[in-house]
Amino acid sequence: MSHSKKRRGHWSFVGGFREAIWDPSVRLLLGLTAIVILAGAIFYMVAEGWSFLDSLYFATVTISTVGYGDFAPxxxxxxxxxxxxxxxxxxxxxALASAFADHLIDRAQRNHGGSKHGHDPES
Structure with a gap:
């Protein structure tokens, strides 16, 4: 892959990310996700006696399905x-990850001349 294609792909990603951030529905999902993570962190601080950082880490790792297993209630x-x-x-x-992915894929397809459904509507 040429250097210019890599750079174009990078800017496509950045542009798609920026578009997603400005989408009101993505902002709503982002805000709700942040509230849920913060509420989970506060709960774990109180219920488990963990530090804020450990609680925030566990809440984020759990909600994202990563689950390293280094903490458990x-x-x-x-x-x-x-x-x-x-x-x-x-x-x-x-839902948040899907909304971001939709914007990133849409932006990449627009930048590379593809359609959203994988075929050229002109043919």
């Missing part, structure tokens, strides 16, 4: 909360 209340947090949070996180 030890209280029954913490475990029950985590079950609900996962069920609700993963759907929200995936």
């Amino acid at each position: 030890e209280t029954v209340f913490g475990r029950l909360f985590t079950v609900v947090y996962i069920v609700m949070g993963i759907g929200l996180f995936l």
Whole structure:
């Protein structure tokens, strides 16, 4: 791949990301996701006695489905909360990731002359 194509791809990504940030529905999802992560972090600070950074880390890793396994709630209340947090949070996180992906893919296709459905509408 040539250097100019790599640069164009980079700017396509940046442009798609910027477009996503300005989309009101993406902003809503981003705000809701931030609130859910922050609420989870506060809960883990109180219920598990973790530091804010550890709690924020665990809330983010859990909602994003990464789950390194280096932290786990030890209280029954913490475990029950985590079950609900996962069920609700993963759907929200995936909706946010999907909204960003839609913008990135759309921007890349516009920059490279493709259509959204994988075929040329002119043919």
